[in-house]
Amino acid sequence: MSLLSQTASLIKREILLEQRQKYAFYGVLLFVVSTVFVAKFSFKVLNDFPTWNALFWIILLFASVTGVARSFAQETKGRLLYLYTIADPRAIFLAKLIYNSILMVILGFLGLAIFSFLVSYPVQNSGMFLVTLFLGCTGLAAAFTMISAIASKAGNNFTLMAILGFPVVLPLLLAAIKLSKFAGDGLPWSVTSTYLGVLAALNVVIIALAYLLFPYLWRD
Amino acid sequence: MKRNWWKFLCILLLAFTFFAGIITPLAPGFLITSNTILPTYSAPFTVKILGYNTRFKENEKSFSAWLTNWDDKQAVNTCPDNVMIIDDNHAELTFPPTSRLDSMFFGISVYNDADGKMYTHSAIFTSDTMHGGLVQSCKPVVKNAKADHFSFPFRDILYESMRNLFFHVPMWFAMIALLTWAIWNNFKYLRGFDLKYDARANQAVNTALLFGMLGLITGSLWARATWGAWWVDDVKLNGTAITMLAYLAYFVLRNSLDDEQKRARVTAIYSIFAYVMMIVLIGILPRLQSSDSLHPGNGGNPAFSNYDLDNSLRPIFYSAVLGWILLSFWIYSLRLRITALQEKNTEA
16 A cells, blocks of 8 residues: 555544544543633733733643644554554654644634634734644644654653643744734734744644654654 | 874863953943933033043043034044043043034044044933034044054943853854754664664763753853843743753653663654754744844844954854863763763673
8 A cells, every 4th residue: 555545544544533532622622612711711801912822822732732642642552553563654644643733723723713702803914813823733733743652652641741842842833923923913924924934844844854753763 | 192182172272262261351441420411501511431441541642532423424523622531440521512413422432542442332412403512523633443452342231241252152052063963873873773872862962951051051140241130031042941941851751761772762753853943943033033132143133243253252262162062072972981881880
């Protein structure tokens, strides 16, 4: 089987697992809703855009830790061994990456909807904000897929996942926060192109690095 | 002996750095200790000058001072009516009553043959361009533009703390050099799974963290002296702090794995990942516009080499960079040997 068809069937497997378990996606979604409520009640009024922005991305960050962390942790030892014998490690990584990216993008957009509905939506340049949200979510998903793979080798420790992951995703998060700040202030595209470039380049770098390194991590 | 030539070079370079970096005096310069706002009424205006490393009294004969006011095309110089030299470091200049003004800011120049020409731009300003101003134009004589001895430049805010350039900046060069060496060894490990490379990478990261800490400490001291706070909200500072966190996490990861080969593999992968992110965090993000940084070359600030790194600092700075990098590799090689011996001991 080629890499692509392997990847496709592995993504199908992920979706099937998700459909059977259900609690995973809805669990993270519920997590987002509860965090938004916590933010709403602790801030009461949230008119300040930088705070709104920072809060939104922090909620997304924690959602991605809880959501993507499972991607390797949920696999049993036997299942991992089975996958190891039948599939190309790159296909396994790509499947996890694509599945997690889709999951994160959906979570990101749903999160934005919930956040806007319950708190406020002060963004002026919505197009740019949505592009930032998309790139930020895919980047977070890619970085945490890799970190989750690393953490799974060290006993699936959630604390380890957080301390390994946060410093690594910080450049991405900073670029995303800056860019969505620009979007919120309604700056034109021409001003923000460097940051957009950085964010896109970070996505590419993270995915390329993870794709190249994952096969080494995979064999036990 | 032949294999250790670089250690001698390291000692030599660092000795030169310490010696030349501390002994070389700062160039003569001055501060204004009196009111810097030009009165808008017509009255004589007195400026009190506090010299640093200056010899006013000694060179009283060649002493001159003047205000420079930039009109549309050229500098208009105004000389004081009365100059009172109190001692080598104190002088008082009294300027004539003012009547006209071309711009709101005046630079002050002070000159004598031994100290050369010293200049402070925008030293005096006025809040009212309609009244006040200086008309008497004079042509000062400048024989030696520079001081008669080798010195570091006298810079506002930095002053003597400029010498920290030879300590603070090379720490980061050493850290980056060691981390790059660590990554190189991580790659080599992943190619052949030889634990020798893992030990090298690990000790390189260890030593790099030490130099990172030193960089933060020297930076913090420098920030206190120049920016007025031990820690400022600066992208570069936060970036390095985060890098430290990433590498501390590296040690946690390392300690949580028991199997040697597995530990080497997992940490090599994380280390490569963290290194690339660190380059982005402290190398690329701070250089972008509007990233509020106080560091030279960041957040739209001009880099050192543009004008800050004076030619008098250059040779010492370069030898400091090389010297500290060599020292960091020396420490690294010692640590490597110690761990090798410890392992031998536990095996025996």
